[in-house]
Amino acid sequence: MEVFQALQRLHMIIFSQNVSPCGKFLAAGNNYGQIAIFSLSAALSSEAKEESKKPMVTFQAHDGPVYSMVSTDRHLLSAGDGEVKAWLWAEILKKGCKELWRRQPPYRTSLEVPEINALLLVPKENSLILAGGDCQLHTMDLETGTFTRALWGHTDYIHCLALRERSPEVLSGGEDGAVRLWDLRTAKEVQTIEVYKHEECSRPHNGRWIGCLATDSDWMVCGGGPALTLWHLRSSTPTTIFPMRAPQKHVTFYQDLILSAGQGRCVNQWQLSGELKAQVPGSSPGLLSLSLNQQPAAPECKVGSARGSGDPGRPGCVDRSVTTLLPLGPDSRRQQLQGGCLYQSGLPSFLPVLLTSSNTPTSISGV
């Protein structure tokens, strides 16, 4: 009934989102296990109405929350409660869409099904790396669907993964406070950085967990319980500490900036020197993920700016906002012409703000 639905919406959390390969659609997964598909071109166009900001399709994908999503050329891969499922982007808008396949990595424990917190695509090998509650990294071959490797070394569950393209190496950050680097060819742990042991960045009152990771081959930025820090990988030393009090849940490199988001409303743009370049407010009280849309498919992308996908919107309104559009900088227009778009997702609360090129906030609604 109405009250129950309103309550459900109030307590919805969107954990993950991903952009379609063509750049026109956004998929978002929430804590009830549903995936909603939004049409970005409709929602961000100049004639966008309330209706066009609602999801085009919503379907029950998993039994548990959908914690992570990645997208290949043709497939959307979503993972949450222990399983990874694949959906065809071409079919996903139709009603009654069924998953293409589902796989479950071989878990050690059987008492509780561990969640999958992070998915990572390794294009060179055409494989998928899953990491999560069982403290291991599993590699799955996308063609055959078999699980090839299981890398273990973390003592507590894994939060996030990042790919270092050159080597190729995978970085993983976990609840145990360590960032571990793994060599994919030898399947061994190459380097360990225990962030909490470094005094400059550790914040014991927040805990030691590493919530987010991003790497730029030589550099790595990580945050979470400890402060957001930029590390030089070869020497394993922290070079810059970003003065952000709230624990960050997602961080990514973008051009010459570092974007981070976490507890708190804003997407922060940092320069590599540690200065805060811009703080762009969204409308939810906490943000959980960011994603970049590299395809300037819709014309708005070119003129508009970074888009963030927010969370279920404010209870009072019928709409549940999903997307927030944020300019990447004060002179956003000039910067955005390259067409990169940024998405963020997080906790439910108010209507996220959609900022167009004129920097006036509007909002689009979602799930």
Place this chain on the structure above:
Amino acid sequence: MSSESSKKRKPKVIRSDGAPAEGKRNRSDTEQEGKYYSEEAEVDLRDPGRDYELYKYTCQELQRLMAEIQDLKSRGGKDAAKQKVDAYHLQLQNLLYEVMHLQKEITKCLEFKSKHEEIDLVSLEEFYKEAPPDISKAEVTMGDPHQQTLARLDWELEQRKRLAEKYRECLSNKEKILKEIEVKKEYLSSLQPRLNSIMQASLPVQEYLFMPFDQAHKQYETARHLPPPLYVLFVQTTAYGQACDKTLSVAIEGSVDEAKALFKPPEDSQDDESDSDAEEEQTTKRRRPTLGVQLDDKRKEMLKRHPLSVMLDLKCKDDSVLHLTFYYLMNLNIMTVKAKVTTATELITPISAGDLLSPDSVLSCLYPGDHGKKTPNPANQYQFDKVGILTLRDYVLDLGHPYLWVQKLGGLHFPKEQPQHTVIADHSLSASHMETTMKLLKTRVQSRLALHKQFASLEHGIVPVTSDCQYLFPAKVVSRLVKWVTIAHEDYTELHFTKDIVEAGLAGDTNLYYMALVERGTAKLQAAVVLNPGYSSIPPIFQLCLNWKGEKTNNNDDNIRAMESEVNVCYKELCGPQPSHQLLTNQLQRLCVLLDVYLETESHDDSVEGPKEFPQEKMCLRLFRGPSRMKPFKYNHPQGFFSHR
């Protein structure tokens, strides 16, 4: 003589000659005098004797001639012809006169209308068809219009005679029948008292057999005076009570005489009114109070209730009774209801439960949105404007609440666009809603009574969990409920952690609001509760604010949000056995359990010295899970450990 006369004549002549010439007297005088003198001269010349002879001879001749003429005249030489002409003339005149007379007579005759033409005779064809041959005599009458008309007149006469005969017969029949009717009437009127005496005699038999037909009959008698909506209500509820629900009892209250008086011609009342008006004007000299008093009177008139009302008693399982009295407002054409709950044992009302069973709000929102403060008849707005009533809300305490389901039970249907002018009380509308409404009423009373009892316990700090709901919670719950109070709607909306609920429109003014305080050690958890009038089918909504090492609400702590979600969204597990009266207490108990888990699973801060304030006693598989690092709030029975959803 003659000379004198001649002399006389002469001056006359002269004078007559001289008269016209008087004007010219001066000139003609001499001439007249000449004439006069010439005649006299002449006379002197002649011989007077000769003149005398001449004169005499002339006169004699004259006489002789005159006599001749006289003779001729008297003889009349043309006598015969003249007489003939006269005679003919006379004849002609006579004849002409006669002709004229005859012509007049002829025209009179021609214009004569005989009376027989004024009679409407039957048409020719009909005549020939109907008349018997001895009257119609077709061969004769066909050719001869005179005979035809005669025949027709004959036939007319014949017909009239026959009809007169019939008429006399009918009259006599009528007399007979009237007499028969009289006789039968007398017979029947003598029967009535005999039947009455039989009825009286049967009363003791009825009582003996427990079939109170008389009583029911009396009810039906009074029911005849009910206004249509109340009548529909009465009929439907009696039917429903007899067929489905033996715990329902219906009665009619009020004065039947007054109801009858409503239909009397208002002459007496008008006189009274005018008298009273006159008195009023005399007694009060200032104008304003009279106006106000008149307006007041008009309002009272508009809100007047029908003197009869239907009383419904719903008995619930635990012997508590819901008394409903239904009234009909005549001018507004709506029905209202007043409710009262009586319990088998006397209830001691805890402070926070004040509003639960109050007659004003116990039936609020029986159906979602039906708050009963506004009149459901759109036409009433125009009537209110005339007498200056803003809304019915001010009068509901006195008049009862005009809930929508009450209108439906009385068969009154108000379409939303058009105001309804005629009172159409529809039985089918009433019947279709009867069962649902009765069931809702019973559940409402029972849930309110259950809440009543629970509140009494909650105010003492004990969360009353029944034995069949114990499995939902672990055996040991350390957090305690310290306070349970009712708060006002405005206070709720001003709390800083309830903004989401208010903005979602879930906190209206028909809801009841409470504040609970759960404590453990130094941690204090405030919970603001929204209780919807449709409680237990609509769950109460909790919003939390934890004060422990800083203030944590759903804005800044994901785990508080998860706790709210556990209590608000996953309420179905907490419903307990049907009917789910235990929902609120189970939610409160779960809240205590969640607080326990939260405090015990808080990761230890290595930099701060000292042991954890709350050692972990709960069995948890994992402390954190997922990117938002949720605590394990889900309790698993019977294993007794906590896991994540």
